[in-house]
Amino acid sequence: MKMTVLKSAIAGLALVATGVMAEEGTVGFEINGDIPIVTRVPAAAHLDGALSEAISGWEYRDSSTQAMQMDDFDNPAMLAVEQAAEVWNTAMGTVGKSCADCHGDVNESMIGIRATYPKWNEKAGEVRTLAMQVNNCLTENMGAEAWKYDGADMAAMEALISIPSRGMPVNVAIDGPVASVWEQGKEMYYTRYGQLELSCASCHELNYDNLIRADHLSQGQINAFPVYRLKDTGLVTTHGRFKGCVRDTRAETFAAGSPEFVALELYVASRGNGLSVEAPAVRP
Ligand code: HEC
Numbered sequence: 001m002k003m004t005v006l007k008s009a010i011a012g013l014a015l016v017a018t019g020v021m022a023e024e025g026t027v028g029f030e031i032n033g034d035i036p037i038v039t040r041v042p043a044a045a046h047l048d049g050a051l052s053e054a055i056s057g058w059e060y061r062d063s064s065t066q067a068m069q070m071d072d073f074d075n076p077a078m079l080a081v082e083q084a085a086e087v088w089n090t091a092m093g094t095v096g097k098s099c100a101d102c103h104g105d106v107n108e109s110m111i112g113i114r115a116t117y118p119k120w121n122e123k124a125g126e127v128r129t130l131a132m133q134v135n136n137c138l139t140e141n142m143g144a145e146a147w148k149y150d151g152a153d154m155a156a157m158e159a160l161i162s163i164p165s166r167g168m169p170v171n172v173a174i175d176g177p178v179a180s181v182w183e184q185g186k187e188m189y190y191t192r193y194g195q196l197e198l199s200c201a202s203c204h205e206l207n208y209d210n211l212i213r214a215d216h217l218s219q220g221q222i223n224a225f226p227v228y229r230l231k232d233t234g235l236v237t238t239h240g241r242f243k244g245c246v247r248d249t250r251a252e253t254f255a256a257g258s259p260e261f262v263a264l265e266l267y268v269a270s271r272g273n274g275l276s277v278e279a280p281a282v283r284p
C-alpha cells in the first residue's frame with residue numbers, strides 16, 4: 001500500500017522489493033576482531049512502534065564494503081583519522097594551544113562523547129552537535145577560525161573523536177531542555193519536501209529494505225557518521241548526507257549547521273538509540 005503511494009509520487013524512480021533481507025541471526029560484526037558492533041536492536045520506546053527494530057546501514061551494504069569497515073587497515077577513513085590525530089596535537093590560533101593541551105589523549109578524554117551528541121549545552125543554552133562543540137573550541141578557546149561545518153577538517157576530527165566510542169550504544173537524550181528541538185526534528189522527519197513530496201519517512205521508514213534506483217534503502221541511521229564514501233573518495237558528514245537526501249526530493253536544502261539540520265540530527269540520532277557507534281564507516 002504505502003509502496004504504491006510512493007511509486008506514484010515518484011514516477012521516474014523504480015522502487016522494487018529486494019527480498020535481500022539481512023540474514024536472520026546476523027545481528028552484528030566485529031571491528032578488528034575485538035570491537036563488537038550491534039547492528040539491530042529493538043527500537044526505542046519513543047518511536048511508538050514506527051520501527052520495530054533499529055537497523056544499522058551496515059546491513060544494507062554489499063559484503064566487500066562491509067568488509068572494509070571490519071578492519072581498520074582496510075578502512076579508507078583511517079587516513080583522515082591519522083591526519084586529524086596530528087591536528088589534535090598541533091597548536092592553533094592566537095592562544096597557541098592544541099586540542100591535546102586541554103583535552104589530553106583523545107582516546108581517553110573522548111570516550112563515550114560521540115554516543116551522546118547532539119546534546120544540551122547548559123552554558124550556551126542550546127543543543128549542540130559535535131561539530132558545533134569543535135568549532136566553539138576553535139573560536140572561543142583557541143582564538144582560531146571556525147572550520148567549514150561539513151568540510152574535510154571537521155569530518156576528519158569528528159571521525160577521530162568517534163573512534164574511542166566505537167561499539168558503545170548511541171544514547172541521545174530527548175527530554176528536558178532538548179524536548180522542543182527534538183519535536184522540531186521529528187516534525188521535519190515527517191514533512192514532505194520538494195517536487196516529489198517525499199519525507200525522510202517515505203524512504204527510510206516506509207521503504208527500507210526496498211531498492212530505489214540501484215540503492216538498497218536503509219533506515220537512514222546516523223550511528224556510522226561521518227562515513228567514507230567510495231564514490232566521493234572522502235568523508236561525508238551527517239549534514240552533508242542530509243543535504244544530498246533533501247536534494248533528491250528536488251527541494252531547496254537547508255544549510256549544514258543550520259538550526260533545522262541540528263534539530264533533524266537530534267531526532268534522527270535518537271531513532272538509532274541503542275545501535276553501536278560505528279563511525280567512521282564505509283559506504284559505496
Ligand atoms: C583552551 C582549552 C581548550 C582547547 C585548546 C580545546 N578545548 Fe575543547 N573544550 C574545552 C572546554 C573547557 C570544554 C567544555 C566546555 C564547553 O562545553 O564549552 C570543551 C569541550 C569540547 C568538546 C565536548 C566534550 C564533551 O564533554 O561534551 C569537544 C568534542 C571538544 N572540546 C573538542 C575540541 C577539539 C577538537 C579541540 C581542538 C581543535 C579542542 N576541543 C580544543 C577546552 C578546550
Ligand code: HEC
Nearest residue numbers: 057198199200203215216217218220221222241245246283
Ligand atoms: C527518495 C528517497 C529518500 C528520501 C526522501 C530521503 N533519503 Fe536518505 N537516503 C536515500 C538513499 C537511496 C540512501 C542511500 C542508501 C541508504 O543508506 O539508504 C540514503 C541514505 C541516507 C543516510 C545514510 C545512511 C547510512 O547508513 O549510510 C541518511 C543518514 C539519510 N539517508 C537520512 C535522510 C533524511 C534525514 C532524510 C529526510 C530529510 C532522507 N534521508 C530522505 C534515499 C532517501
